[in-house]
Amino acid sequence: MTRLARPGESPPTPRSVDVARLAGVSQKTVSRVLNDEPYVSADVRRRVLDAAEELGYRRNQAARALASGRTRSIGVVTLGSALYGPASWLMGIERAVREVGYTLRVAATIEGDPGGIASALASLLGQGVDGVVISEPIDEGVGLISVDVPVLVLGAPPTFAAPQVVTARVGAGRLARAATEHLLELGHATVHHLAGPQRWYSARDRLAGWREALRAHGADEPPVVEGDWSAASGYAAGRELASDGTVTAVFAANDDMAIGLIRAQLEAGRRVPEDISVVGFDDIPVAAYVTPPLTTVRQPFDEVTRQGLALLVQVIEKPDVELPPAADQPVELVVRASTAPPPPRPIP
Amino acid sequence: MTRLARPGESPPTPRSVDVARLAGVSQKTVSRVLNDEPYVSADVRRRVLDAAEELGYRRNQAARALASGRTRSIGVVTLGSALYGPASWLMGIERAVREVGYTLRVAATIEGDPGGIASALASLLGQGVDGVVISEPIDEGVGLISVDVPVLVLGAPPTFAAPQVVTARVGAGRLARAATEHLLELGHATVHHLAGPQRWYSARDRLAGWREALRAHGADEPPVVEGDWSAASGYAAGRELASDGTVTAVFAANDDMAIGLIRAQLEAGRRVPEDISVVGFDDIPVAAYVTPPLTTVRQPFDEVTRQGLALLVQVIEKPDVELPPAADQPVELVVRASTAPPPPRPIP
DNA sequence: CGTAGACATGACTGCGCAATCATACAGGAC
DNA sequence: GTCCTGTATGATTGCGCAGTCATGTCTACG
Numbered sequence: 105m106t107r108l109a110r111p112g113e114s115p116p117t118p119r120s121v122d123v124a125r126l127a128g129v130s131q132k133t134v135s136r137v138l139n140d141e142p143y144v145s146a147d148v149r150r151r152v153l154d155a156a157e158e159l160g161y162r163r164n165q166a167a168r169a170l171a172s173g174r175t176r177s178i179g180v181v182t183l184g185s186a187l188y189g190p191a192s193w194l195m196g197i198e199r200a201v202r203e204v205g206y207t208l209r210v211a212a213t214i215e216g217d218p219g220g221i222a223s224a225l226a227s228l229l230g231q232g233v234d235g236v237v238i239s240e241p242i243d244e245g246v247g248l249i250s251v252d253v254p255v256l257v258l259g260a261p262p263t264f265a266a267p268q269v270v271t272a273r274v275g276a277g278r279l280a281r282a283a284t285e286h287l288l289e290l291g292h293a294t295v296h297h298l299a300g301p302q303r304w305y306s307a308r309d310r311l312a313g314w315r316e317a318l319r320a321h322g323a324d325e326p327p328v329v330e331g332d333w334s335a336a337s338g339y340a341a342g343r344e345l346a347s348d349g350t351v352t353a354v355f356a357a358n359d360d361m362a363i364g365l366i367r368a369q370l371e372a373g374r375r376v377p378e379d380i381s382v383v384g385f386d387d388i389p390v391a392a393y394v395t396p397p398l399t400t401v402r403q404p405f406d407e408v409t410r411q412g413l414a415l416l417v418q419v420i421e422k423p424d425v426e427l428p429p430a431a432d433q434p435v436e437l438v439v440r441a442s443t444a445p446p447p448p449r450p451i452p
Numbered sequence: 453m454t455r456l457a458r459p460g461e462s463p464p465t466p467r468s469v470d471v472a473r474l475a476g477v478s479q480k481t482v483s484r485v486l487n488d489e490p491y492v493s494a495d496v497r498r499r500v501l502d503a504a505e506e507l508g509y510r511r512n513q514a515a516r517a518l519a520s521g522r523t524r525s526i527g528v529v530t531l532g533s534a535l536y537g538p539a540s541w542l543m544g545i546e547r548a549v550r551e552v553g554y555t556l557r558v559a560a561t562i563e564g565d566p567g568g569i570a571s572a573l574a575s576l577l578g579q580g581v582d583g584v585v586i587s588e589p590i591d592e593g594v595g596l597i598s599v600d601v602p603v604l605v606l607g608a609p610p611t612f613a614a615p616q617v618v619t620a621r622v623g624a625g626r627l628a629r630a631a632t633e634h635l636l637e638l639g640h641a642t643v644h645h646l647a648g649p650q651r652w653y654s655a656r657d658r659l660a661g662w663r664e665a666l667r668a669h670g671a672d673e674p675p676v677v678e679g680d681w682s683a684a685s686g687y688a689a690g691r692e693l694a695s696d697g698t699v700t701a702v703f704a705a706n707d708d709m710a711i712g713l714i715r716a717q718l719e720a721g722r723r724v725p726e727d728i729s730v731v732g733f734d735d736i737p738v739a740a741y742v743t744p745p746l747t748t749v750r751q752p753f754d755e756v757t758r759q760g761l762a763l764l765v766q767v768i769e770k771p772d773v774e775l776p777p778a779a780d781q782p783v784e785l786v787v788r789a790s791t792a793p794p795p796p797r798p799i800p
Numbered sequence: 801c802g803t804a805g806a807c808a809t810g811a812c813t814g815c816g817c818a819a820t821c822a823t824a825c826a827g828g829a830c
Numbered sequence: 831g832t833c834c835t836g837t838a839t840g841a842t843t844g845c846g847c848a849g850t851c852a853t854g855t856c857t858a859c860g
Contacts, residue, residue, distance in 0.1 A: 117600070119846060119847085120846070120847065121846085121847095129809080129810085130809070130810045130811075131810090131846090131847080131848095132809080132810060132811080132812095132847095132848080132849090133808090133809065133810075134847095135847065135848055135849095136808095136809085136848095139848080141848095142807085142808095143806090143807055143808050143809080144808070144809085145807090145808065145809090148808085148809085162574075162577065162578045163578065163846085163847075164518070164580065164845085164846055164847065165514075165578060165579050165580050166513075166514050166515075166517035166518040166523065166580055166845085166846080166847090167514075167518050167815090167845070167846035167847040167848085168846080168847055168848075169514035169815095169847090170512070170514040170515050170518050170814095170815050170816065170817085170845085170846080170847075170848095171814080171815055171846075171847045171848040171849075172815085172847080172848055172849080173815075173848095175514065177557075177579075184543050184546060184547060185543060186536060186539040186540040186542075186543050187737075188534060191534040191539035191542075191543075192534040194534075194539075194542075195532050195533060195534050195539075195560065198532060198558060198559075198560045199532060199560070199562075202559075202560075207557060207559070207575065207579055208557065208558045208559070209525075209555060209556065209557050209558075210546060210556045210557075210558050211546075211550075211555070211556070212543065212546045212547070212550075214547075226510075227555065229510070230510045230511070230513060231513050231525075231555055232512065232513050232514055252465075334737060335737055335738045335740065335741040336740075336741075338741070339741055359738075360737050360738050360741075363738045363741050363742060364738070364741045366741075367741040367742070367743065367745075370743060388738075389535075389682060389683055389708050390683045390707075390708050390711045390712070390736075390738065390742070392683065392684070393683040393684075393686070393687055393708075393711045393712045393714075393715040394711060394715070394738070394742050394743070395714075395715065395718060395742070395743045397715075467816060467817085468816070468817065469816085469817095477839080477840085478839070478840045478841080479816090479817080479818095479840090480817095480818080480819090480839080480840065480841080480842095481838090481839065481840075482817095483817065483818055483819095484818095484838095484839090487818080490837090490838095491836095491837060491838050491839080492838075492839085493837090493838065493839090496838085496839085511816085511817075512815085512816055512817070514815085514816080514817090515815070515816035515817040515818085515845090516816080516817060516818075517817090517845090518815085518816080518817075518818095518844095518845050518846065518847085519816075519817040519818040519819075519844080519845055520817080520818055520819080520845085521818095521845075801860105802859105802860095803858100803859095803860095804857105804858085804859090804860105805856105805857085805858085805859105806855105806856085806857075806858095807854100807855080807856075807857090808853100808854080808855075808856095809852105809853080809854075809855095810851105810852085810853080810854095811850105811851090811852080811853095812849105812850085812851085812852095813848105813849085813850080813851100814847105814848095814849085814850105815845105815846105815847090815848090815849100816845105817844105817845090818843105818844095818845090819842105819843085819844085819845095820841105820842085820843080820844100821840105821841085821842080821843095822839105822840085822841075822842095823838100823839080823840075823841090824837100824838080824839080824840100825836105825837085825838080825839100826835100826836085826837075826838095827834100827835090827836085827837100828833105828834085828835085828836100829832100829833085829834080829835100830831105830832085830833080830834095
């Protein structure tokens with residue numbers, strides 16, 4: 105932490121003792137002021153803050169962590185990709201973490217790296233984070249991973265052994281169900297599903313929501329096509345589906361795949377939404393501007409991360425207080441122009 | 453850092469002394485082994501590693517940082533958004549940071565927050581990072597920000613006072629120039645530009661590249677339309693441009709705006725690319741699948757971050773060694789179907 | 801008016817590790 | 831054999847802060 109100034113450079117960074125000396129108090133009192141502890145007179149507080157300001161003093165986090173046993177940092181395990189969903193989660197978490205006065209450490213897992221989550225977690229724990237957020241985990245068949253700090257799992261059921269596990273379910277399942285029901289209510293006999301990779305919990309959630317909706321409406325359950333989230337995989341799936349004239353509605357597990365799928369339909373001479381309706385998932389920024397504008401489902405990233413982190417921090421700071429149940433977030437289906445009633449009769 | 457076990461819980465986490473005791477050596481020797489320092493016999497090394505393994509020992513990073521003055525962590529200042537560009541930079545950085553054996557701390561700036569970069573930097577410096585990466589900075593008119601660790605600036609010229617400043621230019625300007633030239637070479641008399649917000653260096657870079665290309669070809673320089681990166685702003689700009697029949701080619705500063713712009717053209721009854729050609733920037737995942745598939749420019753995120761970080765780490769660890777010049781990254785223009793020669797005569 | 805409590809401050813200590821210095825023993829040069 | 835250099839290890843110390851306890855001052859109240 106000591107920044108070794110090269111000869112002739114700026115003075116060394118000040119310590120709390122320096123502040124104390126300048127303010128005419130003890131080092132401990134400086135610590136009191138900076139930590140907002142009680143029993144400091146207004147006068148002394150003022151002097152200390154002024155002195156700190158004058159010296160440009162910043163507390164040494166390593167020393168704080170060592171002395172107090174807390175780093176005031178939260179680690180995030182995220183997918184090492186720029187996919188809209190994971191990236192949005194991460195940014196939501198950053199905002200929320202900062203709001204509660206913590207700092208953020210990030211470890212990315214790499215798709216296909218076995219033990220990726222476990223090693224990312226190990227790296228974070230080694231850094232001494234006070235809590236961990238796991239964003240949209242994928243199933244690695246690792247079984248129970250054991251962690252000695254509280255864990256917040258976003259968008260998936262917990263499979264971690266930890267002092268406390270908090271979950272913030274997005275209700276992706278409910279959202280998927282709403283998307284499917286939207287299509288059924290337009291009059292489609294059934295709805296096909298272009299699923300995400302089933303190693304992802306969020307992909308399984310969406311599939312389950314789709315299935316529920318079909319069952320509730322007594323609709324047939326057509327075979328599932330699985331993609332890998334990419335528009336390319338959506339395109340491939342779309343070519344396959346285009347050869348089946350009975351398909352009139354598809355719910356894709358994300359917008360990228362939906363867009364690829366639509367392109368395949370157009371190339372096959374089928375119009376969207378006249379011949380086939382498509383619903384996506386995520387509401388990526390361009391969803392409203394592609395052709396046709398995409399009906400999709402929007403996830404409340406900010407609200408979910410904020411709520412989840414508030415819980416996590418409470419668990420970290422007051423492990424014994426009872427947790428309030430997480431409030432459900434509102435479902436938001438954004439209806440645009442990629443969905444319509446089915447054509448009068450299936451295309452032969 | 454001390455994880456206080458609640459009564460009846462697992463034993464406290466082991467310290468290096470515990471490892472030392474088990475291995476029958478001194479604490480310092482454990483430190484030597486774990487830091488790969490010389491002058492340790494193979495036998496002792498083995499015993500220490502075994503003992504550490506047996507106890508599940510992990511070094512306390514706070515203590516290491518305090519004792520050594522280095523955190524072995526790199527801080528990143530990034531835009532708090534899920535925009536494709538910033539998110540891709542961040543993930544590229546994560547991979548690169550891990551490859552060089554450091555860990556990552558993230559601070560996001562908030563658009564519109566005055567002093568955002570400065571406060572994000574302050575937060576990171578307070579955490580004691582050994583180096584800082586600033587990704588696609590925006591101009592806050594803050595003037596010189598002073599930092600006491602080496603800085604890597606991605607995609608922009610440096611405006612920081614720091615012991616060492618490294619830049620990894622993406623060559624966005626060159627890429628923008630290539631995009632514009634592509635249109636000119638198709639026969640367009642000139643190319644309009646839908647710029648990004650000019651507070652962003654990367655937006656200014658792209659504008660400059662566009663301007664250079666026009667000058668080099670002796671083409672007229674039409675007025676610039678400025679968007680805010682969003683598809684919505686591209687759409688708005690597109691409506692404006694659509695009323696001008698002389699516009700036959702547009703270079704948009706990112707793909708989202710290009711997609712919004714294309715949608716506005718279609719709604720105005722102009723065909724892309726027959727009536728008007730559009731080039732984007734970024735090659736977002738869906739760019740190949742929108743209608744028409746988007747001609748765009750791809751940034752070499754991974755190569756640039758990897759090279760830049762290698763330099764940054766070298767500067768951190770060996771401040772006195774001369775830096776090799778950064779190699780230029782290859783320009784990649786991805787030609788798809790949104791560009792074509794201009795229509796025979798301007799639409800009246 | 802003496803004492804219990806609230807308030808305000810400081811002295812001292814220790815967090816877990818790496819840096820520094822000291823020590824000990826090899827083997828080679830002379 | 832003595833001296834040296836290179837190798838291998840340990841003892842001690844200190845990084846900069848917060849925790850603990852001691853101490854002092856001021857009010858309130860019987």
